[in-house]
Amino acid sequence: MSITSFHQLAEITPHPNKVRIGVVYANDLAALQSLFDKTIRLHVFPVLIGPKKKIFQQMEERNYTDYPYELVEAANEEAAAQIGTQLVHEKKIDCLMKGHLQTRTFLKAIVSKEQGLVSDSLLSHISVNQLPNYHKLLLTTDGGMVAAPTYEEKKKLLHHAITVMQSLGIKKPKIGVLGATELVNPNIQSSVEAEKLMIEFEEKFSDKCFIDGPISLDLALSQEIASIKEYTSAVAGDADILLGPDITTMNVLGKSMTLLAKGKMAGLIMGAQIPIILTSRGSDAEEKKNAILLAMSVSRGGEI
Amino acid sequence: MSITSFHQLAEITPHPNKVRIGVVYANDLAALQSLFDKTIRLHVFPVLIGPKKKIFQQMEERNYTDYPYELVEAANEEAAAQIGTQLVHEKKIDCLMKGHLQTRTFLKAIVSKEQGLVSDSLLSHISVNQLPNYHKLLLTTDGGMVAAPTYEEKKKLLHHAITVMQSLGIKKPKIGVLGATELVNPNIQSSVEAEKLMIEFEEKFSDKCFIDGPISLDLALSQEIASIKEYTSAVAGDADILLGPDITTMNVLGKSMTLLAKGKMAGLIMGAQIPIILTSRGSDAEEKKNAILLAMSVSRGGEI
Numbered sequence: 001m002s003i004t005s006f007h008q009l010a011e012i013t014p015h016p017n018k019v020r021i022g023v024v025y026a027n028d029l030a031a032l033q034s035l036f037d038k039t040i041r042l043h044v045f046p047v048l049i050g051p052k053k054k055i056f057q058q059m060e061e062r063n064y065t066d067y068p069y070e071l072v073e074a075a076n077e078e079a080a081a082q083i084g085t086q087l088v089h090e091k092k093i094d095c096l097m098k099g100h101l102q103t104r105t106f107l108k109a110i111v112s113k114e115q116g117l118v119s120d121s122l123l124s125h126i127s128v129n130q131l132p133n134y135h136k137l138l139l140t141t142d143g144g145m146v147a148a149p150t151y152e153e154k155k156k157l158l159h160h161a162i163t164v165m166q167s168l169g170i171k172k173p174k175i176g177v178l179g180a181t182e183l184v185n186p187n188i189q190s191s192v193e194a195e196k197l198m199i200e201f202e203e204k205f206s207d208k209c210f211i212d213g214p215i216s217l218d219l220a221l222s223q224e225i226a227s228i229k230e231y232t233s234a235v236a237g238d239a240d241i242l243l244g245p246d247i248t249t250m251n252v253l254g255k256s257m258t259l260l261a262k263g264k265m266a267g268l269i270m271g272a273q274i275p276i277i278l279t280s281r282g283s284d285a286e287e288k289k290n291a292i293l294l295a296m297s298v299s300r301g302g303e304i
Numbered sequence: 305m306s307i308t309s310f311h312q313l314a315e316i317t318p319h320p321n322k323v324r325i326g327v328v329y330a331n332d333l334a335a336l337q338s339l340f341d342k343t344i345r346l347h348v349f350p351v352l353i354g355p356k357k358k359i360f361q362q363m364e365e366r367n368y369t370d371y372p373y374e375l376v377e378a379a380n381e382e383a384a385a386q387i388g389t390q391l392v393h394e395k396k397i398d399c400l401m402k403g404h405l406q407t408r409t410f411l412k413a414i415v416s417k418e419q420g421l422v423s424d425s426l427l428s429h430i431s432v433n434q435l436p437n438y439h440k441l442l443l444t445t446d447g448g449m450v451a452a453p454t455y456e457e458k459k460k461l462l463h464h465a466i467t468v469m470q471s472l473g474i475k476k477p478k479i480g481v482l483g484a485t486e487l488v489n490p491n492i493q494s495s496v497e498a499e500k501l502m503i504e505f506e507e508k509f510s511d512k513c514f515i516d517g518p519i520s521l522d523l524a525l526s527q528e529i530a531s532i533k534e535y536t537s538a539v540a541g542d543a544d545i546l547l548g549p550d551i552t553t554m555n556v557l558g559k560s561m562t563l564l565a566k567g568k569m570a571g572l573i574m575g576a577q578i579p580i581i582l583t584s585r586g587s588d589a590e591e592k593k594n595a596i597l598l599a600m601s602v603s604r605g606g607e608i
Contacts, residue, residue, distance in 0.1 A: 131564055133563070133564050133565075134564065143484065144484075147484075147491050148491065148492065178556055180447065180448075180451075180551045180556075187452065188451050188452065188550075188551070190552060191552075216555065216556075217555070217560060217563065218559045218562075221563055221564070222563055244552075245552050246492075246553075247484045248483060248492070248494060248548075249550075249552055249553040249556055251485075251520065251521070252482055252484075252520075252521045252548070252556070252557050255520060255521035256557055256560045256564070256565065257564060258522075259437070259521065259522055259525055259526055260435055260438065260525070260561060260567070261437075261564035261565040261566075262565075
């Protein structure tokens, strides 16, 4: 089984228990549009945290007030972020989403030692990409959160990525650990670590994934090129997950996918008690919608 | 002025002095096809080095023997590579092109201390990309040669890139030094160096280029995103050159451009006495043709 589009995630049968999404500082039109979108609202129950009056007004203008939702008053960004994490601790929400506030303020509450939500000592950024020129959804990590992952951190990035892919129904996702070539070059630390990751994951987690590394992008994604170069592996031409050496490589790849390859992207933060939706300033309602669909699937842990 | 396609390079008026391209181990059908292509042969004079009989036979089969060319006998790959460099020293050829031999053997002759061709203490790889979703040719470096450039090496990469762009008629190319964001992060060495490069080049080479760094891929290439993020610079949304932090980032970007963004690529090695065409195993005649057009322009140093 493989998933080829975000649209497929929207087509699943509504679950009797809706996923409760807490939106921090929900006075954000694009966020509201995505939450009350006709396919999304079948699956989610929005818990909107922020200035009640302002949010209600935005909802009324769009005729969203007829659908189920909850409003929780918060006077400012900091208060909203704190209430959001509190509601997670009280098991009242299943996902947290950033609304109209500074990323810094939002994350500060999540990583707070007292009341924060970090469960895995590392938050990571996952991008799931739908590409016109690739035959299924492709997960890339980490292009947004962990600047220069150590070897131990790369293992966590992989576990987060596997969790996401498994929740999308891919039981044994195929992982490519990216390099400039398929050869290990002792002068390129990331290529050495790529091979080490492959060996360790093949030994310990062969029931959870296929893995190959270092592998170049073309060998990971193109069966045709793998065949020309006579390169065979379980991953070649069919990767579900791409792990990169650092944030710059994966940020550049991610942006080239949306900008030059006209892909669609859904982003997610993993490593907290619940999946976190953190879309950027420039994200439109569709990008937010795709991120909600993804978070919803992860939150349900594979009940897709 | 800006160049939007390789096709434009082919449309220039033939120069009375053809560019003499030495092909090392020229018994390579894709290389011959590209050299005798009807647009290319107006501009180049092929000097074909290798097993004469075999090359002649391949040419006869395709009816290429009526066009001007020269055959130089070489018994094996090593001999061909050595003759190629010798002919450069004798000023008998203007460009060198890899034919049907190991890259290692080809490069060994070029970097040889006795008879090699290295003029700048560093060979670098330049990719020029024609992309369906970008408004002009885009140069990226270095995704193929220099694994982990030092600060001093990055300056050389930039000089090579500027030379190439200027030979294409872009008098003051716009350079983006890539980062994950536009902010300098002391934990990310490449972002620190990106800013340092910007300051140094603005001070010393403001007549030769515009430069911005660190800059993210979307800000460098998309005027729309730069405008949403209220980011202004001479480079934003209009980069001619992208310098990356290391080979993996730029290799991944290059491959995503050809594979996912359906771009066309021409590769070139700079830093030798003459431009060097080193296309990969998988390259077809069109890719070789584009590389020849590019090398031709660089060889003529801007007489386009």
